[in-house]
Amino acid sequence: MRTLVIVPTHNEADNIAELLTRVRSAAPTADIMVVDDISSDGTRDRVLDTAQRLGQIRLEPRGRKAGLGDAYRHGFRIGLAEGYDAMVEIDADHSHDPDDLPIMLALAEQGIDLVIGSRYIPGGAVPGWARRRLWLSRWGNRYAAIMLGLAINDATAGYRVYRAETLRAIDLDRIRADGYGFQIEMTYRVVELGLKVVEVPIVFRDRIAGESKMHRRIVIEAFWLITRWGLSDLFTQRRRRRTLELTSPPEPHETDIAHR
Ligand SMILES: Nc1nc2c(ncn2[C@@H]2O[C@H](COP(=O)(O)OP(=O)(O)OP(=O)(O)O)[C@@H](O)[C@H]2O)c(=O)[nH]1
Ligand SMILES: [Mg+2]
Known part of the structure; x- marks a missing residue:
């Protein structure tokens, strides 16, 4: 499976070199692409240095901070155009452990359409999170699951x-959200298409170096989008149709009919 690991960055100079090195040891054959949105702290130089040392790493420099969702869509388009078989999303700040990659990639190779590193299934954890933050993340996820009919934690x-x-x-041009909203929107589209999703437990570590780029705006955006999609599903009966489609037995195949 030709794999492209996409790492979005904005001012991650203190994290990126080590992250790239760890991804390379966890997935030695994968190519890596860093999509950097105008970092001013030397992130790009670190990427280029590491690329020279390790190879199979490239930098996609972009002229403005367009958000996490836009950075991934950019990376996905390039990866699709170049014929990669699988694409990985991973943060640059060491919150995601590259050592989880082999099992996630193995599942994708076995035919799972979307593999999610999940904090909220047995074996997953978010050590050290304040109660308020955990509450927001847990209930944000529960709200999304209920409103959109997602059996995903x-x-x-x-x-x-x-x-x-x-x-x-997925029509990537139709995906509009950023940050958490982007992840939910992508998940929603995958489920809508009736594709296979599997969650793998991960331990999510808080960033030690660099600053968070997720602001209140991104949480509010996610909340509004979930509410809008959920209500629109309800009024258009889309959710009911989706559930029926996913649970009803498959139609007899044309050749089966011909043989009868
Ligand atoms: N290219 C690009 N990358 C971004 C942008 N915003 C965030 N990122 C990167 O996306 C990843 C996740 O962002 P974080 O700021 O760590 O968001 P978070 O993990 O929800 O927040 P923390 O828990 O505070 O770390 C990091 O690698 C960031 O550098 C952006 O506008 N463009
Ligand atoms: Mg982070």
């Missing part, structure tokens, strides 16, 4: 493997 998670066909099946 961590739809906001940003550590993922997509098979290329999954990304090809």
Whole structure:
């Protein structure tokens, strides 16, 4: 499976070199692409240095800070155009442990359309989170699951493997959200298409170096989008149709009918 690991960055100079080195040891054959949105702290130089040392690493420099969702869509388009079979999403700040990659990639290779590194299934954890933050993240996920009919415990998670066909099946131009909303929107589209999603437990570590880029705006955006999609599903009966489609037995195949 030709794999492209996409790492979005904005001012991650203190993290990126080590992260790239750890990804390389965990997935030695994967290519890596750093999508950097105008870092001013020397992130790009670190990427280029590491690329020279390790090879199979490239930098996609972008002229403005367009958000996490936009950075991933950019990376996905390039990866699809270049014929990769699988694409990985991973944060640069060491919150996601590259040592989880082999099992996630193995599942994708076995045909799972979307593999999610999940904090909220047995074996997953977020050590050291304040009660308020954990509450917001847990209930944000529960709200998304209820409103959108997702049987997924961590739809906001940003550590993922997509098979290329999954990304090809989704109209990336229609995906609008950023941050957590982007992750939920992508999950929602994958489920809507009836594709296979599996959650793998991960331990999510808080960033030690660098600053968080997720602001209140991104949480509010996610909340509004979930509410809008959920209500629109309800009024258009889309959710009911989706559930019926996913639970009803498959139609007899044309050849089966011909043989009868
Ligand atoms: N290219 C690009 N990368 C971004 C942008 N915003 C965030 N990132 C990167 O996306 C990843 C996740 O962002 P974080 O700020 O760590 O968000 P978070 O993990 O929800 O927040 P913390 O828990 O505070 O770390 C990091 O690698 C960031 O550098 C952006 O606008 N463009
Ligand atoms: Mg982070």
